Amino acid sequence: MSMPIKNRIGLAFLILLALNACATTSLSPFGKEGLLSLEEDEKRLWIRSEEEQKKLHNSGYLYEDSALLSFISNVTERLIPEEIKGRVSIQTRVIKNPHVNAFTFPNGRIYIHTGFLAKMENEAQLATVLAHEMTHFINRHTIQQVRRVRGTASFLGTLQVIAAPAGVYGLAPLLLGAVGVMAAVSGYSKELETEADRVGFDLLVKAGYDPAEAVKLIEHVQKHAEEEKIEEPFLFGSHPYLQDRKGNYVQLLQSEYGGKGGDKGAERFTRMIHPILLDNAAMDLSMGRFNSAKDAIDRFLQNEPGSAKGHYYLGEFHRKRGQESDAQTAEKLYLLAVQHDPSYADPHKGLGLLYLKWGQKEKARESLERYLSFAPHAEDKAYIEQYLQEIANR
Protein backbone atom coordinates (compact mmCIF):
# COMPACT_ATOMS: atom_id res chain seq x y z
CA MET A 1 0.00 0.00 0.00
CA SER A 2 1.42 3.38 -0.96
CA MET A 3 2.27 5.90 1.72
CA PRO A 4 0.12 9.05 1.85
CA ILE A 5 1.74 12.09 0.22
CA LYS A 6 1.80 14.08 3.48
CA ASN A 7 3.63 11.26 5.23
CA ARG A 8 5.97 10.82 2.29
CA ILE A 9 6.85 14.52 2.33
CA GLY A 10 7.39 14.44 6.08
CA LEU A 11 9.47 11.29 5.94
CA ALA A 12 11.58 12.61 3.11
CA PHE A 13 12.30 15.81 5.05
CA LEU A 14 13.26 13.79 8.09
CA ILE A 15 15.59 11.73 5.92
CA LEU A 16 17.08 14.93 4.58
CA LEU A 17 17.64 16.12 8.11
CA ALA A 18 19.11 12.83 9.26
CA LEU A 19 21.47 12.77 6.31
CA ASN A 20 22.68 16.15 7.32
CA ALA A 21 25.97 15.78 9.06
CA CYS A 22 27.68 19.02 8.10
CA ALA A 23 27.14 22.22 10.00
CA THR A 24 28.33 24.68 7.40
CA THR A 25 25.48 26.44 5.67
CA SER A 26 27.60 28.70 3.51
CA LEU A 27 28.98 26.91 0.46
CA SER A 28 30.96 28.04 -2.55
CA PRO A 29 29.11 27.92 -5.85
CA PHE A 30 29.99 25.21 -8.35
CA GLY A 31 32.90 26.33 -10.51
CA LYS A 32 34.41 28.73 -8.01
CA GLU A 33 38.13 27.92 -7.77
CA GLY A 34 37.42 24.84 -9.89
CA LEU A 35 35.07 23.35 -7.31
CA LEU A 36 32.73 20.71 -8.69
CA SER A 37 32.70 18.08 -5.96
CA LEU A 38 29.81 17.32 -3.66
CA GLU A 39 29.76 17.00 0.08
CA GLU A 40 28.43 13.80 1.60
CA ASP A 41 24.97 15.04 2.55
CA GLU A 42 24.72 16.79 -0.77
CA LYS A 43 25.43 13.55 -2.61
CA ARG A 44 22.54 11.93 -0.78
CA LEU A 45 20.31 14.85 -1.61
CA TRP A 46 21.14 14.35 -5.27
CA ILE A 47 20.29 10.65 -5.05
CA ARG A 48 16.99 11.57 -3.44
CA SER A 49 16.37 14.10 -6.22
CA GLU A 50 17.02 11.52 -8.91
CA GLU A 51 14.46 9.19 -7.32
CA GLU A 52 11.86 11.96 -7.30
CA GLN A 53 12.66 12.85 -10.90
CA LYS A 54 12.19 9.24 -12.00
CA LYS A 55 8.67 9.30 -10.59
CA LEU A 56 8.00 12.64 -12.21
CA HIS A 57 9.22 11.38 -15.58
CA ASN A 58 6.96 8.31 -15.32
CA SER A 59 3.92 10.36 -14.33
CA GLY A 60 2.92 11.12 -17.92
CA TYR A 61 2.91 14.83 -17.11
CA LEU A 62 6.00 15.78 -19.10
CA TYR A 63 5.47 17.72 -22.32
CA GLU A 64 7.42 15.86 -24.97
CA ASP A 65 8.10 18.07 -27.97
CA SER A 66 11.62 17.59 -29.26
CA ALA A 67 11.81 20.93 -31.10
CA LEU A 68 10.65 22.87 -28.05
CA LEU A 69 12.95 20.95 -25.70
CA SER A 70 15.89 21.53 -28.01
CA PHE A 71 15.10 25.27 -28.09
CA ILE A 72 14.84 25.50 -24.29
CA SER A 73 18.01 23.48 -23.98
CA ASN A 74 19.83 26.01 -26.19
CA VAL A 75 18.59 28.92 -24.06
CA THR A 76 19.69 27.04 -20.93
CA GLU A 77 23.12 26.35 -22.45
CA ARG A 78 23.54 30.01 -23.43
CA LEU A 79 23.06 31.05 -19.80
CA ILE A 80 25.53 28.63 -18.21
CA PRO A 81 28.62 30.54 -16.98
CA GLU A 82 31.87 29.85 -18.83
CA GLU A 83 33.68 28.42 -15.78
CA ILE A 84 31.31 25.46 -15.53
CA LYS A 85 30.19 25.09 -19.13
CA GLY A 86 30.66 21.49 -20.26
CA ARG A 87 31.53 20.41 -16.73
CA VAL A 88 28.08 20.26 -15.20
CA SER A 89 24.81 19.07 -16.62
CA ILE A 90 21.88 21.46 -16.44
CA GLN A 91 18.73 20.23 -18.15
CA THR A 92 15.30 21.78 -18.48
CA ARG A 93 12.06 19.84 -18.97
CA VAL A 94 8.49 21.02 -19.47
CA ILE A 95 5.53 19.89 -17.35
CA LYS A 96 1.96 19.87 -18.69
CA ASN A 97 0.36 22.08 -16.08
CA PRO A 98 -1.65 25.29 -16.58
CA HIS A 99 -0.42 26.90 -13.35
CA VAL A 100 2.46 29.37 -13.42
CA ASN A 101 5.59 27.79 -11.99
CA ALA A 102 9.20 26.69 -12.47
CA PHE A 103 11.50 24.92 -10.03
CA THR A 104 14.92 23.32 -9.78
CA PHE A 105 16.23 20.21 -8.14
CA PRO A 106 19.64 20.43 -6.45
CA ASN A 107 21.20 18.30 -9.21
CA GLY A 108 20.54 20.90 -11.91
CA ARG A 109 17.27 19.59 -13.33
CA ILE A 110 14.96 22.52 -14.03
CA TYR A 111 11.22 22.07 -14.66
CA ILE A 112 8.93 24.68 -16.13
CA HIS A 113 5.15 24.49 -16.50
CA THR A 114 3.38 24.95 -19.84
CA GLY A 115 1.18 27.51 -18.05
CA PHE A 116 4.25 29.67 -17.39
CA LEU A 117 5.61 29.32 -20.92
CA ALA A 118 2.21 30.34 -22.30
CA LYS A 119 2.39 33.60 -20.31
CA MET A 120 5.82 34.57 -21.68
CA GLU A 121 6.32 36.81 -24.68
CA ASN A 122 9.90 36.19 -25.65
CA GLU A 123 13.12 34.29 -25.12
CA ALA A 124 14.54 36.91 -22.74
CA GLN A 125 11.63 36.29 -20.37
CA LEU A 126 12.21 32.54 -20.52
CA ALA A 127 15.91 33.17 -19.91
CA THR A 128 15.03 35.27 -16.84
CA VAL A 129 13.31 32.31 -15.21
CA LEU A 130 15.93 29.80 -16.28
CA ALA A 131 18.78 32.01 -15.01
CA HIS A 132 17.05 32.44 -11.64
CA GLU A 133 16.44 28.69 -11.33
CA MET A 134 19.91 27.83 -12.58
CA THR A 135 21.41 29.99 -9.82
CA HIS A 136 19.60 27.89 -7.20
CA PHE A 137 21.57 24.94 -8.60
CA ILE A 138 24.96 26.60 -9.21
CA ASN A 139 24.97 28.29 -5.82
CA ARG A 140 23.82 25.08 -4.13
CA HIS A 141 20.79 26.64 -2.50
CA THR A 142 18.90 23.46 -1.69
CA ILE A 143 21.58 21.94 0.52
CA GLN A 144 22.16 25.33 2.13
CA GLN A 145 18.46 25.64 2.85
CA VAL A 146 18.30 22.13 4.30
CA ARG A 147 21.30 22.79 6.54
CA ARG A 148 20.07 26.20 7.57
CA VAL A 149 16.76 24.97 8.89
CA ARG A 150 18.11 21.77 10.39
CA GLY A 151 16.64 21.09 13.81
CA THR A 152 14.98 24.43 14.14
CA ALA A 153 11.45 24.79 15.34
CA SER A 154 10.72 27.12 12.47
CA PHE A 155 11.66 24.39 10.02
CA LEU A 156 9.16 21.99 11.55
CA GLY A 157 6.66 24.80 11.54
CA THR A 158 7.29 25.33 7.86
CA LEU A 159 6.57 21.66 7.24
CA GLN A 160 3.22 21.99 8.95
CA VAL A 161 2.08 24.90 6.87
CA ILE A 162 3.25 23.78 3.47
CA ALA A 163 0.10 23.77 1.41
CA ALA A 164 1.19 21.25 -1.17
CA PRO A 165 -1.30 21.81 -3.98
CA ALA A 166 -3.36 18.70 -4.70
CA GLY A 167 -6.02 18.37 -7.38
CA VAL A 168 -5.31 17.10 -10.85
CA TYR A 169 -2.86 19.92 -11.60
CA GLY A 170 -1.30 19.94 -8.15
CA LEU A 171 1.79 18.27 -6.86
CA ALA A 172 0.41 14.88 -5.95
CA PRO A 173 0.10 13.58 -9.50
CA LEU A 174 3.69 14.60 -10.08
CA LEU A 175 4.63 12.46 -7.09
CA LEU A 176 7.11 15.04 -5.89
CA GLY A 177 8.78 14.35 -2.59
CA ALA A 178 10.40 16.65 -0.09
CA VAL A 179 12.97 18.13 -2.44
CA GLY A 180 10.41 18.85 -5.13
CA VAL A 181 7.96 20.37 -2.65
CA MET A 182 10.63 22.69 -1.31
CA ALA A 183 11.62 23.76 -4.82
CA ALA A 184 8.12 24.10 -6.24
CA VAL A 185 6.04 25.32 -3.31
CA SER A 186 7.87 26.49 -0.21
CA GLY A 187 10.89 27.98 -1.95
CA TYR A 188 14.12 29.18 -0.40
CA SER A 189 14.92 31.82 2.19
CA LYS A 190 14.49 35.44 1.15
CA GLU A 191 18.26 35.84 1.15
CA LEU A 192 18.79 32.90 -1.22
CA GLU A 193 15.97 34.02 -3.52
CA THR A 194 17.51 37.50 -3.68
CA GLU A 195 20.86 35.93 -4.52
CA ALA A 196 19.17 33.94 -7.31
CA ASP A 197 17.71 37.21 -8.63
CA ARG A 198 21.05 39.03 -8.54
CA VAL A 199 23.25 36.25 -9.93
CA GLY A 200 20.55 35.21 -12.40
CA PHE A 201 20.30 38.78 -13.64
CA ASP A 202 24.03 38.81 -14.24
CA LEU A 203 23.82 35.54 -16.22
CA LEU A 204 20.97 37.01 -18.24
CA VAL A 205 22.95 40.11 -19.18
CA LYS A 206 26.17 38.17 -19.88
CA ALA A 207 24.21 35.90 -22.24
CA GLY A 208 23.15 39.01 -24.14
CA TYR A 209 19.46 39.08 -23.19
CA ASP A 210 17.52 42.27 -22.50
CA PRO A 211 17.16 42.47 -18.68
CA ALA A 212 14.17 44.85 -18.91
CA GLU A 213 12.12 41.83 -19.98
CA ALA A 214 12.48 40.37 -16.48
CA VAL A 215 10.27 43.08 -15.00
CA LYS A 216 7.82 42.85 -17.89
CA LEU A 217 7.37 39.12 -17.31
CA ILE A 218 6.59 39.55 -13.62
CA GLU A 219 4.17 42.39 -14.34
CA HIS A 220 2.47 40.33 -17.02
CA VAL A 221 1.95 37.35 -14.69
CA GLN A 222 0.71 39.63 -11.89
CA LYS A 223 -1.75 41.37 -14.21
CA HIS A 224 -3.09 38.08 -15.46
CA ALA A 225 -3.61 36.72 -11.93
CA GLU A 226 -5.38 39.92 -10.84
CA GLU A 227 -7.63 40.10 -13.91
CA GLU A 228 -8.82 36.55 -13.60
CA LYS A 229 -8.77 36.49 -9.80
CA ILE A 230 -6.59 33.41 -9.96
CA GLU A 231 -4.96 32.12 -6.82
CA GLU A 232 -2.01 30.24 -8.20
CA PRO A 233 -1.08 27.41 -5.87
CA PHE A 234 2.61 27.36 -6.74
CA LEU A 235 5.45 29.60 -5.64
CA PHE A 236 6.12 31.39 -8.91
CA GLY A 237 2.49 32.42 -9.23
CA SER A 238 2.03 33.71 -5.69
CA HIS A 239 1.67 37.43 -5.16
CA PRO A 240 4.30 38.02 -2.41
CA TYR A 241 6.87 35.97 -4.29
CA LEU A 242 6.28 37.86 -7.53
CA GLN A 243 6.36 41.17 -5.69
CA ASP A 244 9.78 40.35 -4.23
CA ARG A 245 11.14 39.34 -7.65
CA LYS A 246 9.82 42.54 -9.20
CA GLY A 247 11.32 44.69 -6.45
CA ASN A 248 14.73 43.10 -6.88
CA TYR A 249 14.66 43.28 -10.69
CA VAL A 250 13.63 46.94 -10.68
CA GLN A 251 16.44 47.74 -8.26
CA LEU A 252 19.01 45.87 -10.37
CA LEU A 253 17.80 47.61 -13.52
CA GLN A 254 18.03 51.01 -11.88
CA SER A 255 21.52 50.41 -10.50
CA GLU A 256 24.23 48.26 -12.06
CA TYR A 257 22.29 47.15 -15.15
CA GLY A 258 20.72 50.48 -16.03
CA GLY A 259 20.59 51.17 -19.75
CA LYS A 260 21.59 47.64 -20.75
CA GLY A 261 19.70 46.46 -23.78
CA GLY A 262 19.95 43.10 -25.45
CA ASP A 263 18.32 40.28 -27.32
CA LYS A 264 14.60 39.71 -26.79
CA GLY A 265 14.25 36.78 -29.16
CA ALA A 266 10.52 37.34 -29.59
CA GLU A 267 10.16 35.75 -33.04
CA ARG A 268 12.14 32.61 -32.18
CA PHE A 269 10.23 32.19 -28.96
CA THR A 270 6.81 32.71 -30.54
CA ARG A 271 7.58 30.11 -33.19
CA MET A 272 8.72 27.52 -30.66
CA ILE A 273 6.01 28.11 -28.10
CA HIS A 274 3.26 27.95 -30.71
CA PRO A 275 2.01 24.38 -30.09
CA ILE A 276 1.90 24.85 -26.33
CA LEU A 277 -0.56 27.72 -26.56
CA LEU A 278 -3.55 25.65 -27.64
CA ASP A 279 -2.68 22.64 -25.47
CA ASN A 280 -2.49 24.90 -22.45
CA ALA A 281 -5.64 26.79 -23.49
CA ALA A 282 -7.52 23.47 -23.53
CA MET A 283 -6.48 22.86 -19.91
CA ASP A 284 -7.48 26.42 -18.97
CA LEU A 285 -10.87 26.02 -20.69
CA SER A 286 -11.61 22.81 -18.82
CA MET A 287 -10.89 24.68 -15.58
CA GLY A 288 -13.01 27.70 -16.52
CA ARG A 289 -9.96 30.01 -16.68
CA PHE A 290 -11.45 31.74 -19.69
CA ASN A 291 -9.32 34.90 -19.91
CA SER A 292 -6.15 32.92 -19.72
CA ALA A 293 -7.37 30.54 -22.43
CA LYS A 294 -8.51 33.40 -24.67
CA ASP A 295 -5.18 35.18 -24.36
CA ALA A 296 -3.32 32.05 -25.51
CA ILE A 297 -5.75 31.28 -28.36
CA ASP A 298 -5.55 34.87 -29.65
CA ARG A 299 -1.77 34.67 -29.66
CA PHE A 300 -1.92 31.37 -31.51
CA LEU A 301 -4.24 32.79 -34.18
CA GLN A 302 -2.07 35.88 -34.60
CA ASN A 303 0.74 33.60 -35.72
CA GLU A 304 -1.41 31.13 -37.62
CA PRO A 305 -4.56 32.95 -38.75
CA GLY A 306 -5.60 30.13 -41.04
CA SER A 307 -5.58 27.46 -38.36
CA ALA A 308 -8.76 25.38 -38.13
CA LYS A 309 -7.71 24.20 -34.67
CA GLY A 310 -7.20 27.78 -33.48
CA HIS A 311 -10.66 28.81 -34.64
CA TYR A 312 -12.21 25.71 -33.13
CA TYR A 313 -10.69 26.49 -29.71
CA LEU A 314 -11.82 30.10 -29.94
CA GLY A 315 -15.29 28.74 -30.68
CA GLU A 316 -14.99 26.45 -27.66
CA PHE A 317 -14.01 29.44 -25.54
CA HIS A 318 -17.23 31.24 -26.52
CA ARG A 319 -19.48 28.18 -26.22
CA LYS A 320 -18.13 27.26 -22.79
CA ARG A 321 -18.10 30.79 -21.42
CA GLY A 322 -21.77 31.11 -22.39
CA GLN A 323 -22.21 34.87 -22.09
CA GLU A 324 -24.69 36.83 -24.17
CA SER A 325 -24.22 36.26 -27.93
CA ASP A 326 -21.34 33.85 -27.24
CA ALA A 327 -23.21 30.99 -28.90
CA GLN A 328 -23.62 32.99 -32.14
CA THR A 329 -19.93 33.90 -32.12
CA ALA A 330 -19.05 30.25 -31.48
CA GLU A 331 -21.09 29.19 -34.52
CA LYS A 332 -19.22 31.64 -36.76
CA LEU A 333 -15.88 30.40 -35.47
CA TYR A 334 -16.77 26.72 -35.90
CA LEU A 335 -17.88 27.46 -39.47
CA LEU A 336 -14.58 29.24 -40.08
CA ALA A 337 -12.71 26.22 -38.71
CA VAL A 338 -14.66 23.92 -41.05
CA GLN A 339 -13.85 26.26 -43.93
CA HIS A 340 -10.13 25.98 -43.14
CA ASP A 341 -10.23 22.21 -42.73
CA PRO A 342 -13.49 20.46 -43.64
CA SER A 343 -12.26 17.09 -42.39
CA TYR A 344 -11.36 18.34 -38.90
CA ALA A 345 -13.97 16.61 -36.74
CA ASP A 346 -14.27 18.77 -33.62
CA PRO A 347 -15.88 21.92 -35.09
CA HIS A 348 -18.64 19.73 -36.57
CA LYS A 349 -19.43 18.57 -33.05
CA GLY A 350 -19.40 22.15 -31.80
CA LEU A 351 -21.89 23.11 -34.48
CA GLY A 352 -24.04 20.05 -33.80
CA LEU A 353 -24.28 20.87 -30.09
CA LEU A 354 -25.24 24.48 -30.81
CA TYR A 355 -27.92 23.49 -33.34
CA LEU A 356 -29.26 20.88 -30.93
CA LYS A 357 -29.70 23.56 -28.27
CA TRP A 358 -31.33 25.90 -30.76
CA GLY A 359 -33.79 23.17 -31.77
CA GLN A 360 -32.47 23.04 -35.35
CA LYS A 361 -32.76 19.27 -35.56
CA GLU A 362 -31.80 18.69 -39.18
CA LYS A 363 -28.68 20.86 -39.01
CA ALA A 364 -27.76 19.26 -35.68
CA ARG A 365 -28.14 15.77 -37.15
CA GLU A 366 -25.98 16.63 -40.17
CA SER A 367 -23.20 18.15 -38.08
CA LEU A 368 -23.16 15.39 -35.47
CA GLU A 369 -23.16 12.66 -38.11
CA ARG A 370 -20.32 14.43 -39.88
CA TYR A 371 -18.40 14.58 -36.58
CA LEU A 372 -18.76 10.84 -36.07
CA SER A 373 -17.79 10.12 -39.67
CA PHE A 374 -14.50 12.00 -39.16
CA ALA A 375 -13.97 10.70 -35.60
CA PRO A 376 -15.60 7.25 -35.50
CA HIS A 377 -13.85 6.33 -32.25
CA ALA A 378 -14.45 9.63 -30.46
CA GLU A 379 -14.42 9.42 -26.67
CA ASP A 380 -17.84 11.02 -26.48
CA LYS A 381 -19.37 8.81 -29.17
CA ALA A 382 -22.03 7.50 -26.76
CA TYR A 383 -23.27 11.04 -26.02
CA ILE A 384 -23.40 11.94 -29.71
CA GLU A 385 -25.28 8.75 -30.56
CA GLN A 386 -27.75 9.54 -27.81
CA TYR A 387 -28.31 13.04 -29.20
CA LEU A 388 -28.84 11.56 -32.68
CA GLN A 389 -31.30 9.05 -31.25
CA GLU A 390 -33.24 11.84 -29.56
CA ILE A 391 -33.34 13.83 -32.79
CA ALA A 392 -34.68 10.76 -34.62
CA ASN A 393 -37.34 10.19 -31.95
CA ARG A 394 -38.65 13.75 -31.88
Added chain:
Amino acid sequence: MKTAAIVSCLALLCGCAPYVMVGGKYTAGPENFEVDLPQGWRKHELRFDQHPASRVMLEELNKRRDPAGDIVRLTRDGLLLQQIIIGRTGIDKELPHTKRKLSKGMLPQEVAEVIIDNIRSNPNISNQNVLENSPARLSGYTGFKLIYSYQTKEGLRIKGACYGAVVGDWYYYVLYEAPERYYFTKDYQVFEQVKDTFKILKADTT
Protein backbone atom coordinates in the same frame (compact mmCIF):
# COMPACT_ATOMS: atom_id res chain seq x y z
CA MET B 1 -20.40 24.56 22.02
CA LYS B 2 -23.41 25.57 24.07
CA THR B 3 -25.68 25.18 21.05
CA ALA B 4 -24.25 21.76 20.31
CA ALA B 5 -24.88 20.64 23.88
CA ILE B 6 -28.45 21.92 23.81
CA VAL B 7 -29.14 20.21 20.48
CA SER B 8 -27.63 16.95 21.79
CA CYS B 9 -29.79 17.10 24.93
CA LEU B 10 -32.88 17.86 22.91
CA ALA B 11 -32.07 15.05 20.50
CA LEU B 12 -31.71 12.60 23.40
CA LEU B 13 -34.90 13.83 25.03
CA CYS B 14 -36.82 13.51 21.79
CA GLY B 15 -35.36 10.09 21.13
CA CYS B 16 -33.67 11.41 17.99
CA ALA B 17 -30.53 9.59 16.93
CA PRO B 18 -28.02 10.60 14.29
CA TYR B 19 -28.83 7.41 12.33
CA VAL B 20 -32.34 6.17 11.54
CA MET B 21 -33.07 2.76 10.05
CA VAL B 22 -34.78 3.12 6.68
CA GLY B 23 -36.49 1.01 4.04
CA GLY B 24 -39.27 1.72 1.58
CA LYS B 25 -40.64 4.82 -0.06
CA TYR B 26 -39.23 8.18 0.95
CA THR B 27 -40.75 11.39 -0.31
CA ALA B 28 -38.96 14.71 -0.15
CA GLY B 29 -41.83 16.97 -1.16
CA PRO B 30 -40.11 20.35 -0.82
CA GLU B 31 -37.12 18.98 -2.71
CA ASN B 32 -39.38 17.52 -5.40
CA PHE B 33 -38.38 13.85 -5.47
CA GLU B 34 -39.23 10.44 -4.13
CA VAL B 35 -37.14 7.31 -3.88
CA ASP B 36 -37.24 3.78 -2.46
CA LEU B 37 -34.65 3.47 0.28
CA PRO B 38 -32.93 0.10 0.75
CA GLN B 39 -33.81 -2.17 3.67
CA GLY B 40 -31.18 -2.46 6.37
CA TRP B 41 -29.56 0.88 5.62
CA ARG B 42 -29.44 3.88 7.90
CA LYS B 43 -30.17 7.49 7.10
CA HIS B 44 -27.74 9.94 8.63
CA GLU B 45 -29.40 12.86 10.40
CA LEU B 46 -26.83 15.62 10.39
CA ARG B 47 -28.73 17.88 12.79
CA PHE B 48 -28.70 15.22 15.53
CA ASP B 49 -25.07 14.21 15.07
CA GLN B 50 -23.24 16.37 17.56
CA HIS B 51 -20.70 13.81 18.75
CA PRO B 52 -17.16 15.23 18.55
CA ALA B 53 -15.89 12.11 16.75
CA SER B 54 -18.67 12.47 14.20
CA ARG B 55 -17.74 16.11 13.69
CA VAL B 56 -14.18 15.11 12.78
CA MET B 57 -15.44 12.41 10.42
CA LEU B 58 -17.96 14.73 8.76
CA GLU B 59 -15.37 17.46 8.31
CA GLU B 60 -13.17 14.94 6.56
CA LEU B 61 -16.02 13.75 4.33
CA ASN B 62 -17.04 17.30 3.53
CA LYS B 63 -13.54 18.05 2.30
CA ARG B 64 -13.83 15.21 -0.18
CA ARG B 65 -17.06 16.59 -1.62
CA ASP B 66 -19.30 19.55 -0.84
CA PRO B 67 -22.45 18.36 0.96
CA ALA B 68 -24.41 21.61 0.46
CA GLY B 69 -27.04 20.05 -1.81
CA ASP B 70 -27.26 16.68 -0.03
CA ILE B 71 -30.75 15.77 1.19
CA VAL B 72 -30.51 12.07 1.94
CA ARG B 73 -27.31 10.46 3.11
CA LEU B 74 -27.45 6.66 3.59
CA THR B 75 -25.00 4.10 4.84
CA ARG B 76 -25.03 0.50 5.98
CA ASP B 77 -21.72 0.09 7.77
CA GLY B 78 -20.71 3.70 8.42
CA LEU B 79 -20.26 6.82 6.31
CA LEU B 80 -16.55 6.22 5.86
CA LEU B 81 -17.23 2.77 4.41
CA GLN B 82 -20.03 3.55 2.00
CA GLN B 83 -22.58 6.25 1.39
CA ILE B 84 -25.41 6.75 -1.04
CA ILE B 85 -26.32 10.40 -1.40
CA ILE B 86 -29.34 11.95 -3.02
CA GLY B 87 -29.53 15.69 -3.48
CA ARG B 88 -30.10 18.67 -5.67
CA THR B 89 -28.57 22.08 -6.02
CA GLY B 90 -29.79 25.21 -7.78
CA ILE B 91 -28.02 25.74 -11.08
CA ASP B 92 -27.40 29.37 -10.19
CA LYS B 93 -25.35 28.28 -7.18
CA GLU B 94 -21.59 28.23 -7.69
CA LEU B 95 -19.91 24.88 -7.25
CA PRO B 96 -17.18 24.93 -4.61
CA HIS B 97 -14.10 24.05 -6.64
CA THR B 98 -14.58 24.72 -10.34
CA LYS B 99 -14.77 28.18 -11.84
CA ARG B 100 -17.25 26.83 -14.38
CA LYS B 101 -20.98 27.14 -13.86
CA LEU B 102 -24.09 25.13 -14.58
CA SER B 103 -26.84 26.74 -16.59
CA LYS B 104 -30.30 26.03 -17.86
CA GLY B 105 -30.44 24.22 -21.19
CA MET B 106 -26.99 22.67 -20.84
CA LEU B 107 -26.62 19.37 -22.62
CA PRO B 108 -25.87 16.35 -20.39
CA GLN B 109 -22.29 16.18 -21.67
CA GLU B 110 -21.75 19.83 -20.75
CA VAL B 111 -23.16 19.29 -17.26
CA ALA B 112 -20.87 16.27 -16.84
CA GLU B 113 -17.86 18.40 -17.87
CA VAL B 114 -18.61 20.94 -15.13
CA ILE B 115 -19.11 18.24 -12.50
CA ILE B 116 -15.88 16.54 -13.58
CA ASP B 117 -13.97 19.80 -13.34
CA ASN B 118 -15.39 20.34 -9.88
CA ILE B 119 -13.99 16.96 -8.81
CA ARG B 120 -10.68 17.56 -10.59
CA SER B 121 -10.23 21.02 -9.07
CA ASN B 122 -10.84 19.91 -5.49
CA PRO B 123 -7.59 20.76 -3.68
CA ASN B 124 -8.36 18.41 -0.78
CA ILE B 125 -8.08 15.24 -2.86
CA SER B 126 -5.59 14.03 -5.44
CA ASN B 127 -5.02 11.60 -8.30
CA GLN B 128 -8.55 12.09 -9.58
CA ASN B 129 -9.46 9.83 -12.47
CA VAL B 130 -12.63 9.73 -14.50
CA LEU B 131 -13.12 6.09 -15.38
CA GLU B 132 -16.43 6.46 -17.19
CA ASN B 133 -18.39 9.40 -18.55
CA SER B 134 -21.46 8.29 -20.44
CA PRO B 135 -25.01 9.37 -21.18
CA ALA B 136 -27.62 8.03 -18.79
CA ARG B 137 -31.16 8.68 -17.65
CA LEU B 138 -32.15 9.87 -14.21
CA SER B 139 -35.84 9.68 -13.48
CA GLY B 140 -36.41 9.49 -17.23
CA TYR B 141 -34.51 12.72 -17.92
CA THR B 142 -31.42 12.75 -20.11
CA GLY B 143 -28.36 13.06 -17.96
CA PHE B 144 -25.01 11.45 -17.38
CA LYS B 145 -23.25 8.78 -15.41
CA LEU B 146 -19.75 9.21 -14.05
CA ILE B 147 -17.50 6.64 -12.47
CA TYR B 148 -14.47 8.23 -10.88
CA SER B 149 -11.80 7.63 -8.31
CA TYR B 150 -9.52 9.77 -6.18
CA GLN B 151 -7.16 9.58 -3.26
CA THR B 152 -7.75 11.19 0.12
CA LYS B 153 -5.00 13.08 1.93
CA GLU B 154 -4.58 10.00 4.12
CA GLY B 155 -3.85 7.93 1.02
CA LEU B 156 -7.14 6.03 0.86
CA ARG B 157 -8.43 5.44 -2.67
CA ILE B 158 -12.12 6.21 -3.01
CA LYS B 159 -14.31 5.22 -5.95
CA GLY B 160 -17.50 7.03 -6.81
CA ALA B 161 -20.46 6.74 -9.14
CA CYS B 162 -22.76 9.64 -9.90
CA TYR B 163 -25.93 9.96 -11.95
CA GLY B 164 -26.88 13.56 -12.63
CA ALA B 165 -29.29 15.62 -14.68
CA VAL B 166 -30.33 19.26 -14.93
CA VAL B 167 -34.11 19.54 -14.75
CA GLY B 168 -35.57 23.02 -14.73
CA ASP B 169 -33.46 25.18 -12.46
CA TRP B 170 -32.03 22.29 -10.48
CA TYR B 171 -29.18 19.86 -10.81
CA TYR B 172 -30.30 16.52 -9.31
CA TYR B 173 -27.86 13.79 -8.38
CA VAL B 174 -27.75 10.28 -6.96
CA LEU B 175 -24.27 9.42 -5.89
CA TYR B 176 -22.34 6.57 -4.32
CA GLU B 177 -18.87 6.68 -2.78
CA ALA B 178 -16.90 3.96 -1.02
CA PRO B 179 -13.29 2.86 -0.61
CA GLU B 180 -12.15 1.39 -3.92
CA ARG B 181 -11.02 -1.88 -2.40
CA TYR B 182 -13.85 -4.22 -1.46
CA TYR B 183 -16.50 -1.70 -0.39
CA PHE B 184 -17.28 -0.05 -3.73
CA THR B 185 -18.23 -3.31 -5.43
CA LYS B 186 -20.01 -4.63 -2.34
CA ASP B 187 -22.92 -2.19 -2.43
CA TYR B 188 -22.81 -0.90 -5.98
CA GLN B 189 -25.92 -2.86 -7.01
CA VAL B 190 -27.88 -1.41 -4.09
CA PHE B 191 -26.94 2.04 -5.33
CA GLU B 192 -28.12 1.19 -8.86
CA GLN B 193 -31.44 0.01 -7.45
CA VAL B 194 -31.86 3.22 -5.46
CA LYS B 195 -31.08 5.22 -8.59
CA ASP B 196 -33.68 3.26 -10.59
CA THR B 197 -36.42 4.18 -8.09
CA PHE B 198 -35.47 7.87 -7.93
CA LYS B 199 -38.28 9.99 -9.33
CA ILE B 200 -38.47 13.75 -9.84
CA LEU B 201 -42.03 14.70 -8.93
CA LYS B 202 -42.62 17.75 -11.15
CA ALA B 203 -40.70 18.57 -14.29
CA ASP B 204 -40.24 22.28 -13.63
CA THR B 205 -40.04 23.55 -10.10
CA THR B 206 -38.79 27.03 -10.78
